Amino acid sequence: MYVRRSNMEDIPAMMDLYAQARVFMRENGNLNQWDENYPSRELLEKDIAFGNSYIVEDDEKNLAATFAFIKGEDPTYYGIENGAWLNHEPYGTIHRLAGNTSYHGIASGCISWCKSQIGNLRADTHEDNKIMQHLLEKNGFVRCGIIHLANGAPRIAYQFAGDSTNYQGSNEQSQQNYNQPNRSNQPMQNQNWSVREVSSGGRGFGIASMVLGIIALVLFFSFVNIPLAILSIIFGIIQLTRKAPKGWQSPGSS
Structure with a gap:
């Protein structure tokens, strides 16, 4: 499995997957979370x-899952x-997670x-x-309270903070309200696949490097060829750096 940033060409396949997710929600008793226009193309x-x-x-470039991952404050x-x-340290937020159920453990892999x-x-x-509540709790998230969306709709709020036992005292009220056991130490379900982050395919710096290099050659006897050549080298290095993949292996079996 490979995770990468989406691009505009991925939108039709993403919308198809979200449509399947809405059907799955309705079939499993979740009738009101996403309407037919959510998430919108916009x-x-x-x-x-x-x-x-x-x-x-997957290895054949079939879409297995999609999600939004945002670092920073969520209003x-x-x-x-x-x-x-659990705490007020910098955090990332997971939104709009939808996975193809034919891939075992895909949602836990995204998390x-x-x-x-x-x-x-x-x-x-x-x-x-x-289903999402169980998925979050299985992956070590603690149920913290109720938040409200911009339109006022209530949602159950969860947080993962590593070993959540460190925060049981500060979150005692939340734990009492929901009577949730600490599950952060439970190992994940066996995942017989790995995920490796790959480039989304952007080649902007590489193209810029090539164009500047050609211009520098054309203007070889001009005083501007030296800075152009330097920029060409810099952009080439950036492109090579951006293409390097960063890999990780999902947690092992229990």
């Missing part, structure tokens, strides 16, 4: 433009009711990838989405 385009949209592909998390966040990016994570889900 929202996916925004996620992609800000570099927050990701897809997971809908400023207030929380009936509990408290593990997010953990590899930052060890402090938040997420929220609808009260009827029992």
